[in-house]
Amino acid sequence: MKFDMGAETLTALTRQTQGAGDDLGALIQQLIAAVTPLETTFQGAGRAQFDAFKANADQLTVDLRSALSAIVGGQSGMNTAFASGDAEMAGNASGAAGSADYDAARFGARA
Numbered sequence: 001m002k003f004d005m006g007a008e009t010l011t012a013l014t015r016q017t018q019g020a021g022d023d024l025g026a027l028i029q030q031l032i033a034a035v036t037p038l039e040t041t042f043q044g045a046g047r048a049q050f051d052a053f054k055a056n057a058d059q060l061t062v063d064l065r066s067a068l069s070a071i072v073g074g075q076s077g078m079n080t081a082f083a084s085g086d087a088e089m090a091g092n093a094s095g096a097a098g099s100a101d102y103d104a105a106r107f108g109a110r111a
Contacts, residue, residue, distance in 0.1 A: 007083075007086075010075055010076075010078055010079035010082065011079060013075055014072055014075045014076060014079065017068055017071055017072050017075060018068070018072055020068060021064065021065045021068035021069070021072075024061070024064050024065070024068070025061040025064065025065060028057055028060060028061050028064075029057070029061070032053075032054055032057050035050070036054075
């Protein structure tokens with residue numbers, strides 16, 4: 001199995017997640033607007049659940065955005081860790097290459 005992640009992968013993922021949060025909030029409001037004309041046909045427990053959903057829609061939107069914000073925070077942290085690890089690995093490789101004795105690895109005759 002090969003895992004190959006580009007330098008901008010987590011940045012792009014973070015942008016997409018932020019956009020998804022905005023989309024979810026809009027979709028919840030659209031759902032309420034779409035079913036509101038049917039509100040008078042609901043009765044009993046179905047009506048009670050619809051009224052509860054409608055009353056809590058704003059809080060539901062806030063909660064979803066908060067959860068996605070936490071995910072974005074995690075993605076940002078991963079991005080920082082990957083960038084830092086990449087820079088550290090490059091520094092270590094450069095340091096090791098600078099201290100290597102390439103002459104000792106030659107297999108030809110020495111004078």
